[in-house]
Amino acid sequence: MADQEKRAITIKKSDDISEWYTQVIINSDFVDYSAVSGCIVFRPSAYFCWNAVKEATDSMFMKAGIKNAYFPLLIPERFLEKEKEHIEGFSPEVAWVTETGNSKLSERLAIRPTSETIMYDSFSKWIRSWRDLPLRLNQWNSVVRWEFKHPTPLLRSREFLWNEGHTVFATEGEANAERDQILGIYAEVTKEYLALPGIIGQKTDYEKFAGGQASYSIEHLLPNGYSIQGPDFHNDGQNFAKAFDIKFIDKNNETQYAYQNTFAISTRELGAMVMMHGDDRGLVIPPKISMIQVVVIPIYKDANREAILAYAKRISHELEKYARVYLDDRDDYSVGWKFNEWELKGVPIRIEIGSKELESNGLVLVTRHDMKKAQCSSYSIGETVEKELSRVQRELYDRALLFIKEKIKKVNSYEELKKAILEGNMAQAQWCGQTECELKIKEETGAKSTNMPFDAQQNVAGNCIYCGKPSKHVVNFAKSY
Ligand SMILES: [Zn+2]
Structure with a gap:
């Protein structure tokens, strides 16, 4: 298409x-x-x-x-x-x-x-x-x-x-x-x-x-x-x-x-x-702020269309009490197209319902942020979805936090600072408090001071990364938007 x-x-x-x-x-x-x-x-x-x-x-x-x-x-x-x-x-x-x-x-x-x-x-x-x-x-x-x-x-x-x-x-x-x-x-x-x-x-x-x-x-x-x-x-x-x-x-x-x-x-x-x-498939929106939290996609052929649609409707209806749900029963789009579309839009959970699920009274649940696929029972699906949404919300934050911790490099020399910036990191450095040093660093590395993090000020003792005078603050330097 x-x-x-x-x-x-x-x-x-x-x-x-x-x-x-x-x-x-x-x-x-x-x-x-x-x-x-x-x-x-x-x-x-x-x-x-x-x-x-x-x-x-x-x-x-x-x-x-x-x-x-x-x-x-x-x-x-x-x-x-x-x-x-x-x-x-x-x-x-x-x-x-x-x-x-x-x-x-x-x-x-x-x-x-x-x-x-x-x-x-x-x-x-x-x-x-x-x-x-x-x-x-x-x-x-x-x-x-x-x-x-x-x-x-x-x-x-x-x-x-x-x-x-x-x-x-x-x-x-x-x-x-x-x-x-x-x-x-x-x-x-x-x-x-x-x-x-x-x-x-x-x-x-x-x-x-x-x-x-x-x-x-x-x-x-x-x-x-x-x-x-x-x-x-x-x-x-x-x-x-x-x-x-x-x-x-x-x-x-x-x-x-x-x-x-x-x-x-x-x-x-x-x-x-x-x-x-976000990732290579598109947006990843945290559940709490996502307009649609769960998309339900029925997978059918002409022969079982009515039965699967009825089952998908029942599941969607049940889920409405727990989440913002959209039943994608549009006939004019293929299942593959729909998968791509909702992945691109970053909807946190996708539920797939096909003939196997209809027979077993189950469903397939896919979480967007990690693309994990799980077979679930339709019994108490509301509670399952609630739990999954909060897991996604929590994991998105934890993943981002882990990432940030690895990207903040404490540097002890100007050479280390330059290297950290060049490698796409944030450099945390001691600074004398003079605007002159701050601007020189910006001019020479392209990284500006973002802020002086509260939780790093206990490490203030030492010398300015640029001029070597006694340090007054710990500052983060990074390229920025
Ligand atoms: Zn200085």
Whole structure:
């Protein structure tokens, strides 16, 4: 079938992961290109994944006391200019609205690259006294950053979906305490839903958020040794409060500037998920976020068609109580075509029902991530499928974790660092804290500092991998998206 040939993955993941990635996400109907360069369409399967991530995160935010709100898409130019570093960080990527109908606007409006400036204008009106704090708001939206670098669907899209958490506190202590709570939520979502291990740590000063004081991130290391920044948390101190006049009267009747944080998880996570779990057959989607968790495929000839279809329907119906099931009883596609199709789309479990299964009251269950085939009884099939789905979810994470552990190389010399990067690994090194050394390493190896992992800082004693001065931090270096 010509249709099927067109959709086949023609390249191995290990041969050229970039080309493989593009073929997989497009041919599996996960996402598609659009008429606007760098902006993609999330097709139902991808949008389902994102929605599952969003709902999980959102319910944890709610429990933590964070409320949802919505602010305008358009931001007046004068707002963006209020915080100097912030505008410098974003101005090359901002898309502007300059006219409506036939008339030119008196002031340009930015399509939000992020919403600090429009939100904080409101915050400054709403916050008057210590009684108004803390104010912890979040919004789910999309932002536009007209990046000039080569766009890659999901990993580097000009418009992407995310959450923007923006919180305000009376004291620095309270603001700082929020960090671990939020990073904890993100770590749980990436682990439990996307089955992605994350490396949690602080960004270097050079890599931190424009206008912020300290940034923290969860980094995902990918099979090609590239790292991609996952969710992040920024401690903004009083920078924005001073620029946007967010002040309050404290308990001693004195005027104080507030302390602020921002945090986000975005649709880049789906790109990392595809890169990490997918294989030469196509996508591998973790069960918890998969639109279809089980596909039932009846295998029949004209003579036994009715009996097998009836049995497949009964099994599907029974399974609906336990999982998101699709019965693929389309007559106009061959069984082989269907197998390929659902493997390409990454559906976690396939159930095959043929004449042998009909006779024995059994079925064949195939798990996508390891292609293991098992004969099962149809008796208590719901419980069997439930167990298998949680096994798949767990094994995807464990497999990824094992992989990451092997790819992080602790290096003790600059030669070792260069070798690690060249071999497609992440290098963990001691560093003096000077941006100069960090940038030299980036220039000479192509690897940038991803973050300073919390769990590696106990090994800080020693010397900077580049200049040999006493070390202040342990930093991970990797090529990155
Ligand atoms: Zn140094």
